[in-house]
Each structure stands twice: as C-alpha cells, then as structure tokens.
Amino acid sequence: MAITKILNIHCATGGNPAAHLKNALEYIRNPDKTEQCHLVGSVNCLPDSAFEQMLDTKCVYGKSGKRQGYHVIISFLPDEAVTPEQARFVAEGFMVDVLKGEYEAVYAIHTDKEHTHIHIIWNSVNLITGEKYNSPKGNWKNHLQPATNKYCEMLGLEIMPAEYAKNPVNMSKEKWEYEQSFKDYILNDAKLCLSYAGSLEHFIFLMKRMGYEFKGKDYLSVRIPGMKLYHRLDKLDDIFSKKELPVILKYGYGQYYRRYQTKGILYVKRANLTPMQKRYYAKMYRLGLIEKKCYQCHSAEMAKEIKRMQFLQEQYLFICKNDVSSVADLIRLQVEAKQTLKDAGNRQKEIYKERFIRKRKCKTTKDFREYQIWSMDSANELDGLKAEKKQAKSDLRMISACVSENLYTAFGYVDEMEELDYGAEDVLPTMYDYHKRDIAEEFEIVESTDRVVIDTAKTEEDAVAISEGCCVAEAVFADTSTDNMIEKLTTEQALYEDVGEELMQSFHNNHNDDDLGYIEAGNGFELPTDTDKREYNTESYEVFESTTDVSEKMAEDVAENDRIGIDVSITDDDIAKTAELTVEEQAEQIATAIQKYYKSYDYLSVENKARLFNFGIDDNSYNLQLHAGVLRKLGIHRYGSDIFEDYQSIYGETMKKAEKQKSEYECGYEDKKWERGRGR
Incomplete structure (x- = not known):
C-alpha cells in the first residue's frame, strides 16, 4: 500500500x-x-x-x-x-x-x-x-x-x-470544534469509571463497557463512537497521568471524582400532557435512564444526545409554556413570531423617521427641550421593541429546533416503565478473569508485586515460631518451580490459653465487672462458641453482654481506650465460609455485630472499624459496596464527602495493619535466622 x-x-x-x-x-x-x-x-x-x-x-x-x-x-x-x-x-x-x-x-x-x-x-x-x-x-x-x-x-x-x-482525518473547523466540545463529556465519564475502578484493567473495562474506543498502548486515548478524534485522558486531567493514576487506583481516591453528565436534572412531569409534550418527556426520560445505566446501555454511543439534554429540556419547557400539542401549533407560533418581528421592525423605522423630522424642526431652546423629552420616551419604546425582536428571534430558533427534533431517539434502548432514580447505586458489570487477562495483554499491563523471598526448606518451622507472639501473621513465599506463583501462608493462633491470665488481669484493671457484665468462669473467660464466631464477618471483634448501660459505659471507655473487650480470632473454617457470602450478607452480619455489641456506629474507633470490615487491599469495588451496605443497614445517612472520609480512614488503617504484619514477619524471620546461625 x-x-x-x-x-x-x-x-x-x-x-x-x-x-x-x-x-x-x-x-x-x-x-x-x-x-x-x-x-x-x-x-x-x-x-x-x-x-x-x-x-x-x-x-x-x-x-x-x-x-x-x-x-x-x-x-x-x-x-x-x-x-x-x-x-x-x-x-x-x-x-x-x-x-x-x-x-x-x-x-x-x-x-x-x-x-x-x-x-x-x-x-x-x-x-x-x-x-x-x-x-x-x-x-x-x-x-x-x-x-x-x-x-x-x-x-x-x-x-x-x-x-x-x-473520509480523511482532516476535517473542517466547525467539525473539529464540535468534537473538541466533547472533552468535558469524556472527562466526566472517565471520572465516573475511576470512582468504581479497583485496578487499571478494571478502569479500561468499565470505559469499554460504556462504549468508548481505545487507541495505542503508551497512553490512554479514547474517542466516542462515530467520531474521528481521540482524546488523551492525561491531557484532559492530571489525575489520569502515569504518576497519579496508579496511586488513585491503589488507595481508592477515585470516589472523590465521581461526576454525571446531566447532574440528575429532569423537570418534573406535569399532569395532562399533550401528545408532543409526552414524547419530549419520554425522550428525556430514556436518555436519563441510559446515562444512569451507562454500562448496560453503552451510553457513549448516545453521547451526542445526552450532551444536548439541557437544550432538550429548554425545548420541553417552551412547548409546555405555549401549550403545544402538535406540529400545527408550532407552525402557528412561527407565524406569530414572524409577524411580531415584522411589526417591531416597522415601528422602529417610524420612530427613527420621526426622530429625524423632529430634530430638523428644532429652532429654539424650547423646541430642543421638547425634542429631548420626546427622545427619552422614544428611547424607552425602542428598548421594548428590541426586546420583542430578540424574544421573537429566540422563539423562531426554538420552533425550528422543535420541528426538526427526532423524538424517537433511543426508542427501545431501555424500558420506559423503569424508575429513574439518580440516588440509587450504579449497577456495575462483572469483570471476569478472562476480561482482565485480555485487557492486560492488549495494553501490556504488568502488575508489580512486592515479594519476600524465604528459604522454603524452613518454611513451616519459621511460620510456627513467628506466629507464637501474634494473632495473625502473613508470609509470602517464592515458588521455586514457577516465578509467577506466589503462595500465601496465613497462620492463626488463639491466645486464650497462653495469655489468658494476662488478658484477664488487664481487662479487670480497665473495666468494672458490674458495668460490663462479662461472663467469668473460674480464672478465665467463657469464650464464644464456634457458632457464635461464625455469626460475624470479622477477623476479630469485642464481646459484651446486652445490658442497658453498656452504650453509655462504652462511650466513656472508647474515649479513654481504643481497644474494648476481648479480641477473638476466627478460625480457618470461619474464613472459608465467610468468603462464600455475598456482599449483602456480609454487610448484614457486620451491621448486626455493631448493633449487638457497640450499640452505635459512632462509638467505634477506626481500629475497630478496620477489624470489623476487614477490607481487601486490592479490591476497592468490593470495599466500597461493603461500606455502603453496612451504613445502609444501620440507617446512617451522611453527605458524600463524610462517607468518603470515613471509608478512607478505615482503608488507611487496613493498609497500616497489613504493612505492620509484613514488617513484623520480616523482623521475626531475621531474628530466627540469626538464632539458628548462633546455635550452630
């Protein structure tokens, strides 16, 4: 070629x-x-x-x-x-x-x-x-x-x-400016996808499900279907640069940038609408549903119509104000507007002509004074005529747009009987492993994972020795047979027998037996059964009796001490069964635990929230759904910024905990390695 x-x-x-x-x-x-x-x-x-x-x-x-x-x-x-x-x-x-x-x-x-x-x-x-x-x-x-x-x-x-x-790439200035006007539209959609994305592959997957087309591998360049120009996201906003985007995806900051195109604007439906008004309202309703269900309906394909939503609503208000029921009514309004424009123009010519004659007749000071008085009155009349002409021209443009408007756009795309609720949660598509794999291959995305290389010959011995002084320890081992395999060892050990006396003494020093009403059996505590522990989707939680004065006492104790009660670690069986639960079921269990043992979500410290929610480090989508589900179960209503700050504090504490466990493991491993060398 x-x-x-x-x-x-x-x-x-x-x-x-x-x-x-x-x-x-x-x-x-x-x-x-x-x-x-x-x-x-x-x-x-x-x-x-x-x-x-x-x-x-x-x-x-x-x-x-x-x-x-x-x-x-x-x-x-x-x-x-x-x-x-x-x-x-x-x-x-x-x-x-x-x-x-x-x-x-x-x-x-x-x-x-x-x-x-x-x-x-x-x-x-x-x-x-x-x-x-x-x-x-x-x-x-x-x-x-x-x-x-x-x-x-x-x-x-x-x-x-x-x-x-x-169809060469070169285009006219008008066409170029028109496509450039969609930059903000693309940016808003990208921010919406970023707010839900848990990884770069997930972000690209969501953008593609909206209908956007990608180009190249070095930069994220997208275009709206049917258009010629690609737009680099990092040029639209710095948050999509190679430096900032990985950080935002890692820590879930994307929720802060969520945007919608129409901002949920949809004028309230009136009673007794005319046939044309019904068709206008139906089209706006369909476009609103498409925007809300952007991933299921590929909203980018309807970008040109959604972007015109504000102008479409102006047309709707115009036909409602003038009680338009058909095209014939629009033609009647068009004739009236043209007549108004003609009459106002004729009257302006008469005033200008009379002004010229009066000015020429001024011979004395009295004549000039009378001319000035008349001129002031005529100026006010001219201002009114100019306003009439401006309104008539605006009506003519609106009538022309209404006549040429296609009211059956997106007909059949969505079910018009479905309720449009901008406050409802967005329904996200599921990204399966093969989606992630295909996107990673297409864009050459390489995941970087920090590894701790350990002598596999002493794996079991070291893990048991290190876990003696802590509840949960995580160790990552390098697979000698396959470089890309990472095996995760999680060792959990209850401290009820080993440090039971120390826990009991510390608990007695900080709390009153009568106030807390915990169950004491001999020299130890009567711990929850396996059935009780499986009831909650938490790594550890605090145990209290349901007494009337627990909440007041707890509020005082929380102010004095972050940790309350007894740490109870769940078993491997509990973790396996909890993993099988849906997000809704997990949210229900966490909400039940908070209501039973803490009485109020406000009494929980950040550390306790992190233990209860047990967020995943690399799954922001799951974390956000779980957090929103728990607040909904508890009936907590907050502003978006407050919810985001609460989520960030919990996620930050989870990250601190994971890094602490990793550092403890590394220190413990070095100590054991040194002791083995010393023993020889």
Missing part, C-alpha cells in the same frame, strides 16, 4: 525567491539516497539542469513570484519490499495521469530507509499554457491518491482503503 502526500514549495522571503525549490531538487537527487543517482529521472527537462530550466519557464511567462512548485512523496509499507523498478513504474505513471506531460518534473526513488519512497517535484508554471498548477480542495482525495492506487493495483500491491480516501 502506498500513501501519497503533497507539499507546497513557497517563495523564499529573502534573496532568491526560488531558493526553496533549488534546495528541494538538490535533496531528492542526493547520491547517497538514490544509488549514485541511478534512480533519478525527469520529464520535459534534464535532472542536472532542471532548476535552471524551471526558472527560464517562469521568466518567459512572468510568473517568478509566489508559489514555486509542488513536492509529492509516495511511501510504501516496509513489509511490501517494493523494488526500485516497481517504484519507477508507479512514479512515471503518476506523472502521466496528474501532470499530462505539461510540466517540468523530476522524480527520485530513495532506498536509504526501511521503506522505499518516491519524491516528485514539478514546476508550478505550465510549460505549454503558462498557467500555474491549481491544487483545489479535494485534489488529494479525488486525483492524487487514486492515481497512486491505480498503479499499485496494476503491480498487485495493496491499495489504500476507499473509505479512508472518502
């Missing part, structure tokens, strides 16, 4: 006006690029004296100024392996079809690059008629590229697709 490109050789500003033409001819005849000029040819001139002959032609017809010539470049694909003979055939055929043998031209075939390419330069002045070559708009699409395709096809080479020639 060969691509044709045309350049204009302009007149030099100083010195020889044909200097650029001379430099271009010397460049294409470079011996190092043309196999010692064996791949250079010409038409109606000699290659070595082409510049002088072109100047003589210009002087003969007196056209030495302005545009000096034209430079065409025909480039072949590197993998086509086009020979110099084939390139010469294309060049000579191109000049015959385009120049008709009426211009002095020089061509050269360059083989110094991976791809063979042709340079053709011809004089701007016709050798026969003396007229300058005219390259009108559409010349490339209609003449130059088709000529190249013709001779490439004769050689059996691939030709440029016809649809590309019919």
